[in-house]
Amino acid sequence: MPDVNSDFQIAPSILSANFARLGQEVDDVLASGADIVHFDVMDNHYVPNLTIGPMVCEALRNHGVTAPIDVHLMVKPVDRLIGDFLSAGASYITFHPEASEHIDRSLQLIRDGGAKAGLVFNPATPLSYLDHVMDKVDMILLMSVNPGFGGQSFIPGTLDKLRQARKRIDDSGRVIRLEIDGGVKVDNIAEIAQAGADTFVAGSAVFKARREEDPHRYDSVIQAFRDELAKL
Numbered sequence: 001m002p003d004v005n006s007d008f009q010i011a012p013s014i015l016s017a018n019f020a021r022l023g024q025e026v027d028d029v030l031a032s033g034a035d036i037v038h039f040d041v042m043d044n045h046y047v048p049n050l051t052i053g054p055m056v057c058e059a060l061r062n063h064g065v066t067a068p069i070d071v072h073l074m075v076k077p078v079d080r081l082i083g084d085f086l087s088a089g090a091s092y093i094t095f096h097p098e099a100s101e102h103i104d105r106s107l108q109l110i111r112d113g114g115a116k117a118g119l120v121f122n123p124a125t126p127l128s129y130l131d132h133v134m135d136k137v138d139m140i141l142l143m144s145v146n147p148g149f150g151g152q153s154f155i156p157g158t159l160d161k162l163r164q165a166r167k168r169i170d171d172s173g174r175v176i177r178l179e180i181d182g183g184v185k186v187d188n189i190a191e192i193a194q195a196g197a198d199t200f201v202a203g204s205a206v207f208k209a210r211r212e213e214d215p216h217r218y219d220s221v222i223q224a225f226r227d228e229l230a231k232l
Contacts (some may be wrong), residue, residue, distance in 0.1 A: 008193065008229050010222060011036035011070055011179070013203035015051060015150050022056070023063040029206065030067050032218035033226065038181070038201045039071045039090070040150075046076040046099050047148035054081070054088035061089035068092065070139075070201075072120060072181070074147050075099060078106055086113035094118035094141050094179075097129040107136040118179075122147060123155050127164055134172045139199070140165050144192075145182030150203045154183030159195040166196025186221070190228045200225070 012034050017025040026037055039057060044050040057069060068091035075081055076099035085093055093110045097119055100106040110117035118139030119129060123146060130137065142161055145152035162180065169176045180192055181201035189200055202225070209221035 007198055008226075009035040009177070009199040010225055011038040011199055011201045012206040012218075013038040013040055013150065013181070013201050015040040016203035016207040018207070023060065023065075025207070026060060026063075026065055028217045029222070030065070031216040032214070033222040034206075034218070035067065036092075036199070037065065037067055037069045038203075039069055040203075041071060041073050041075055041081070041085075042148065043075040046096065047074045049148045054084040057085060057088035057090060070094070070179075072141065073099070074120075077101065079109060082106060082109050083113070086110070086115055090115050092116045092118060092139055094120045094139055096120045096122065096125070096147075098122075098125065103129065104133055104136065107133055111136060111138075118177075120147075120181075121161070121165075123158065123161075127161070127168065130168060134168070134174060134176070137174075137176055139177040139179055140169070141179040141181055141201075142197075143182050144180055144184070152183055154185075154188055154192075158182075159191070162192070162195035162197055169196075186224045186228055189225055190231055193229055193232055 012029045042049040042051040070092040071085050071090040073095040078095040097103050107117040116138035120141040122143050144154045144158035177199045179199035180197040184202040185205045210217050
């Protein structure tokens with residue numbers, strides 16, 4: 001795997017945050033050293049849960065959040081919401097290939113709108129969807145749980161899939177982030193990084209570790225992630 005140690009990115013999923021004080025939660029986790037705001041969008045159709053939409057993304061931008069917002073669309077169909085999230089200030093927009101009638105067109109919609117585009121792969125979704133669109137992909141997101149709910153356990157077989165995805169990226173010669181989402185914790189982040197990931201979504205592992213004695217409430221857990229990654 002390439003030397004990406006200096007470019008590891010931690011992306012707390014606000015799905016696990018306290019929505020009654022979401023703006024402050026995002027401010028706190030970013031001040032604690034997180035890099036990206038991961039934004040899970042579910043429609044109770046593609047996945048059996050209902051979460052948040054573009055108005056919340058726009059509200060975070062209006063609140064003053066300037067960090068990248070990584071919008072993971074677990075919706076079907078995707079194209080209409082791509083436009084809404086572009087207008088709301090998304091930095092990355094990723095979607096599941098099964099949820100688009102025309103994957104190439106959906107990726108191009110995202111890029112034409114000024115955001116970075118990505119595909120998301122469920123545990124049983126083959127990476128072959130990448131075969132003809134690597135030139136339009138800025139991020140590959142592997143789900144290490146089945147999508148729909150936070151707090152699930154990491155599926156170990158995802159490590160082999162990470163290695164396969166990393167090889168695809170390296171062979172392409174392109175700058176593409178490799179993100180992992182699901183069951184990422186302090187005690188497995190190093191193993192996940194060794195398999196090829198450079199961007200780590202963590203929801204409950206971050207927001208359930210809130211400590212009022214920390215200067216920004218999440219300093220300890222973000223530093224614990226950094227310490228594990230520094231061992232590589």
